[in-house]
Amino acid sequence: MKVHIITLGCSKNTVDSETLAGHLTANHMELADSVEDADTLVINTCGFIDTAKEESVNMILEAAQLRKDGSLRQLVVAGCLSERYGDDLRKEIPEVDHFFGTEAYEQIIKAISPDLKYSLLGDRILSTPQHYAYLKISEGCDNPCSFCAIPIMRGTHRSTPIETVVKNAQNLVSQGVKEIVLVAQDLTYYGLDIYDKRRLADLLMALSDESGAEWIRCMYAYPAKFPHDILPVIRDRKNICNYLDMPLQHASTNVLKNMRRGITRKTTEELLDAIRQQVPDITLRSTFIIGYPSETESDVDELVEFLEQQQLDRVGVFKYSQEDDTYAYILGDPIPDDVKDARVQRVMDLQGSISLAKNLAKVGTRQRVLIEEDLNGEYRGRTEADAPEVDNDVYIRSNTTLSPGSFVNVVIDDAAEFDLFGQVQ
DSSP states (O other), rough: EEEEEEEOSSSHHHHHHHHHHHHHTTTOOOOSSTTOSSSSSEEEOOOOSSHHHHHHHHHHHHHHHHHHHHHSEEEEEHEEEEEEEHHHHHHHTOOOOOOTTOOHHHHHHHHHHHHSOOOOOOOOOOSSSSEEEEOOOOEEOOOOOOTTOHHHEEEEEEEOOHHHHHHHHHHHTTOOEEEEEEOOGGGTTTTHHHHHSSHHHHHHHHHHHHHOOOOOEEOOOOOOTTTTTHHHHHHHHHTTTEEEEOOOOOHHHHHHHHTTSOHHHHHHHHHHHHHHSSTTTOOOEEEEOOTTOOOOOOHHOOOHHHHHHHOOOOEEEEEEOOOSSSGGGGGGSSOOOHHHHHHHHHHHHHHHHHHHHHHTTTOOOEEEEEEEETTTTTTEEEETTTTTTTSSSEEOOOOOOTTOOOOOEEEEEEESEEEEEEEEE
């Protein structure tokens, strides 16, 4: 039995697919490198926003044609889109043999090969380059954001105990992982459900002391009720990156209130000030939603003003997507797509100029860089200030051969909006 897995969406889905791959191999199934080589295809879908849902549906339809033609023996659809719309998809795409929700590892294996005895044995099979891996510390979310369907798809927040997270991290490091990227729907809620208090700081200290990872990176920190005790840990531990990803979603208090974010522009600014005071050289990444139903041009002006003042290091932007069964659904989607596009472009043009200025300021500096890949004599890597897949790259010249996963010191001699260039020293 040869199984190929296609993963769509975020890094949390990547972890789920890697976990499933480990269970499949533990049950004596072979992982195929491509759909063409597979008997069975598993599509791990995303249902976060319209574009992600469209990508997932298109992928299912393409695979359904292969199943209809006999090129596939079985087609399995899992993940967020299937969790939410499984009944509808089952009616519309009968070529799919099985639909499952999120984290349905046992059910998937039993469906693919009913004769096999399911076992939880088996490590994750990494789909990322060997030198970095995502580590999910919790599942689900308890926040009431009006635009978000994640609690519908993923359920309420469920933390993984500290000792289990540390053991998982140690296992990854034993496989050659140098950088562990901590992910969750809400990183900063960690521990509240099982320890009756937020314990992200304790988890970070345990990982710093016991995992063996050279870089530990924090992604998806919710700003409301932010646990300030993580800041000295980030600052003082050498193997914890001075980096924080914190999706703010907007800067206008009016929009934030309608989004049910539990925070205002003023408290957001106070939080950013506190973070920078505690960790002066921290890299701050955030994402924002443009085109929320109540958003006005004045709100966009306020967001632009906020970004000009705060000079965030990394910024991503999503266009608002109306999601079934969310609080905001009844508001409709009144802002035309071309207006959203113009607003997104305005924000990203500003952020491009901010990023260029910050990158130019690094010219002449010496940066520690993790090598990602060999590009025929030139190398691509990342600094501590850059998360994999979403942030800046460093393009490196070297007189000696460099190996992916190695750390080198690079003197930066040029910069672009989202790239740095340098020479190994």
